[in-house]
Amino acid sequence: MTQNENLAHPMEVFLRKSRIPHIWCSGCGNGIILHSFIQAVKELEMDSDKIAVISGIGCIGRVAGYVNMDSFHTTHGRAIAFATGVKLANPELTVVVISGDGDLFAIGGNHFIHAARRNIDIKVICANNFNYGMTGGQQGPTTPLEAYTTTSPYGNIEHPFNLVSLAAASGATYVARWTTLHVRRLTASIQKMLQKRGFGFIEVISPCPEIYGRRNKMRTGLEMMNWLKKVSVIENFSDPAKAEVSRDRIIIGEFVDMEKPTFESILYQTIKRVQEGKGR
């Protein structure tokens, strides 16, 4: 057992040690997502100086402070807008956006669909916890129908977004959905996304026991994880429009994997062509 307590955790190289332990609640899935991302970077032996991690506002927005890489914690909803700028200014970088569902799809919804449409080479990892956890559990664009939150005490009456379908329809070249229990598949999927060129999107269903779970009869993280274990079904490359997230069924897997010219490559080619005097 713990003979040598001074032995460091293998992932500590990629973490800012002064900021660990993190502030996330007991049972929160954000730590698992951060671990999967770091594990993927470690297994691919990527140069961490060539990775930029951008995050938005929300609980998972704090990853920008925890990873020991170039990172920036942007204003609410503007993570993808900032990442677009980073990628265009320095196309050598691998730009990763790690943010939440409220940040990416409520206030930042338009940035997301247009970045996917342009096919900019940025990688988006979205932690979906079904509500606005940091501000007290208000209902958001991904809250399932009839779920209870602080602002829907009689059950949510709005239909939620299907994030994978939205990403696929907007033109993303890699789309997947996993839960925090499928850590191995999630890590493999992040690796695959990091090696591809083009707009990649991975939605990770994350347990939020303290804020969302306790209003929906899942008091602890374990109960939420066991729920994810019970209801999730892997259907790789099925129709993303039919990939529902409901109380009884969550369809997970890879949905889209294709190749398309990226925005920054077309942009730099055009600049080169115009500078050579071959304008049209």
Place this chain on the structure above:
Amino acid sequence: MPVRIWRKPLDLEKAKPPRGEIHIIKDRCKGCGYCIEYCPRRVLEESDEINKRGVHPPKVEEESKCVVCSFCTAVCPDFAIFVVEKPCEGGC
């Protein structure tokens, strides 16, 4: 009942499953219990002691059962547990 004949790998005597040394950073643990619940070999269990955060960190019940799948490391949200593979005894 028919007797089932199980096929055995030819190198069963020679092959040895890896053995792990489990390290738990007790004061980082927030007591979510994922490592205990999802360990496929049931190596961990909840301890009686209380850490700095006021929760019961896991303790190793039987380390010899661990085969270094490292699922506890992957599923721990708090970077509080990791497994190091032990060098094999008597050479591999």
